[in-house]
């Protein structure tokens with residue numbers, strides 16, 4: 001056992017030394033010689049036609065280097081969407097263009113219209129105020145139901161409607177579900193809103209672009225949960241920079257919660273402008289700007305029906321959800337209300353018939369994408385709420401109703417395409433009832449009532465599919481890139497180990513916990529293991545951190561790589577001790593020859 | 605923020621002179637004004653800082669036994685005095701430590717935010733707001749939302765609080781800022797009881813006459829039973845409706861009376 005106890009040991013987080021002493025290195029801490037600053041002029045209307053942009057007065061203001069508008073990006077690619085959903089009828093979703101700077105129309109408050117690059121942040125902002133934009137305001141759609149009405153204003157004129165896709169899951173279940181609901185003894189119907197929210201990480205987004213004219217290399221420093229994904233999306237689809245000419249660095253990142261997964265227009269802008277101006281260009285979002293430019297979360301409106309037989313067994317679940325995409329498709333937006341949501345709709349219960357319908361809708365609002373749990377809490381919220389409502393309608397105990405319908409035999413194949421390999425929900429509920437002292441609740445409630453207080457009681461079961469992967473599966477579901485992870489484990493001359501991982505830490509503490517994994521496998525002290533992440537120049541490949549995948553997917557890559565190292569070390573140990581490789585044992589960081597007192601320690 | 609000039613006078617006379625130029629504005633703790641400037645919602649040509657003026661800082665009991673607080677005195681110092689405990693308690697619960705170390709009583713009263721705490725204390729105590737030119741009774745001072753009887757260029761120099769027999773301030777906090785969703789200041793004097801309500805009305809801080817009358821006859825929470833305010837004219841926003849705030853005013857008044865003991 002390593003000195004600090006290995007995997008899961010409660011230890012001080014090594015990254016906290018820099019975080020707590022103010023010596024972290026966040027993107028905004030990085031400043032380059034000759035750096036210029038950009039300020040984005042953003043739309044203050046939800047929907048409008050741009051009839052003209054007059055930058056003459058602004059361009060003449062002190063410190064202004066250049067003002068960019070949509071016209072400067074005509075030959076540049078569109079901000080891509082990383083996931084394609086196929087609808088109920090086998091058609092691909094409607095996918096609008098997403099320009100770096102607005103072209104022709106603005107589609108949400110915050111849509112960037114122009115970008116002023118100046119010698120200082122204040123000068124850029126002053127000049128942005130002097131830009132005269134002639135906008136013809138158009139009627140806006142912000143309500144999803146209204147957006148689907150015939151004749152509703154269209155967010156994208158070149159699409160047939162505001163419907164991105166109409167998805168059925170599993171489409172083949174549809175008829176059986178309808179029939180089961182028709183024949184059921186009881187149907188509970190619930191309509192609910194899972195409201196939109198702003199992710200609001202402590203550190204606002206920052207992007208700094210740099211260009212080396214001699215080597216034609218571009219570098220982007222950005223507040224990202226996955227620098228490699230940004231390298232892929234921005235390099236291949238927006239700016240046309242091959243991966244070996246583009247380096248993306250995400251240093252310390254102050255929280256993401258999903259909102260820093262996605263590739264944003266500002267990243268493409270600073271990288272593009274740095275080359276155009278041959279100067280580093282930096283953007284730092286203000287808090288207010290974050291509210292209108294970071295992708296937001298949730299925003300589902302759902303009707304869910306739960307059908308039960310005469311004995312209160314669940315026989316069918318049918319849902320119809322409207323999911324707001326906002327004005328453009330953010331990187332993973334289409335996947336959230338579909339595969340990250342529909343697949344969880346069985347919850348912990350053996351309901352034989354389930355059908356999930358999701359209509360994704362464009363509106364004149366800030367784009368919506370993955371946020372904490374992304375689609376999965378939305379699913380759980382519906383199931384658990386409708387069960388509670390059914391219990392009330394039927395006059396039965398909500399815990400008993402759950403217990404009666406728990407999946408108890410494993411493996412269990414749900415009607416929504418996933419298989420649960422193991423689980424024991426009954427035991428978990430037993431434990432819950434014990435530690436929450438459910439039996440004593442009635443007495444506690446009576447005591448509260450005596451004091452004029454109200455006491456409530458809620459119970460919720462949850463199951464989540466974590467660690468989104470592997471590549472082959474997500475590819476079938478519409479992912480446009482593999483969701484693998486990579487790790488390089490390098491043994492240094494001193495015996496110290498450097499691990500390069502494509503996972504990214506932005507508050508999770510990987511530098512501590514990942515080191516424990518490798519240290520325990522070899523049996524050395526975790527202090528001998530160093531974790532490197534967040535720089536595509538140091539870590540050649542990766543897909544980053546989201547969907548609870550860092551340990552499951554990134555950790556697995558690290559384990560595989562460490563196994564290779566151990567096997568190689570075993571060969572070396574066998575050679576050093578002139579023994580057969582088969583006789584070499586590894587324990588507590590020491591290789592020994594079985595049945596002898598010969599040994600050689602790690603790093604000697 | 606737009607560019608501006610900054611002056612740091614050390615006497616009141618210099619401050620008054622600096623402010624007479626037009627386009628100039630006093631700067632005290634900056635807890636309201638600086639965020640306003642950062643949002644580019646104001647563009648004064650010149651800021652005149654008051655915090656370096658000795659005569660505007662400090663707390664004393666005046667000849668009439670009133671607690672006199674210099675306009676540029678930060679909340680943290682008011683929280684530390686023990687002549688008027690209810691006022692100390694109010695000051696100790698304004699915002700967070702940064703706000704209490706910088707923010708001042710003069711800035712708060714000049715700003716007259718409809719959800720601020722000090723207006724309730726000043727009106728609830730029948731305080732006198734002293735300026736460089738005159739003395740204004742609290743009853744005449746608060747003229748509406750973010751509006752006061754102050755003239756252009758007039759500087760608050762001191763606030764004088766008659767010390768009551770007993771008093772308390774009960775605040776239902778808006779948790780993000782700790783401003784009052786509803787705050788009620790109750791004070792009992794030989795001449796009668798004053799009840800001032802902040803956070804509730806669209807017109808800013810106000811006195812609740814019925815409650816004052818009831819409490820003058822019987823200073824107890826029970827004396828208020830049956831009294832209710834109307835939701836009309838109350839602030840309605842995402843934190844609560846007008847009717848909610850009207851109801852909360854009754855609740856907080858009873859809590860304040862109970863706390864005053």
Ligand SMILES: Cc1cc2nc3c(=O)[nH]c(=O)nc-3n(C[C@H](O)[C@H](O)[C@H](O)COP(=O)(O)OP(=O)(O)OC[C@H]3O[C@@H](n4cnc5c(N)ncnc54)[C@H](O)[C@@H]3O)c2cc1C
Pocket residue numbers: 629630631632633634635636637638654675676697698699700703706707708709710711712714715719720721722754758759760761781782783784
């Ligand atoms: C996060 C946060 C939380 C807060 N929470 C609370 C709370 O819980 N309760 C509460 O009551 N308040 C709260 N405040 C407000 C705070 O109490 C400040 O006192 C208040 O913002 C104004 O005081 P200031 O000294 O900072 O004034 P400044 O911001 O400097 O000035 C405010 C205005 O008053 C004018 N002014 C300043 N001094 C004078 C003077 N002597 N004469 C004439 N005009 C003057 C200025 O020109 C300006 O227009 C909070 C503020 C923040 C930022």
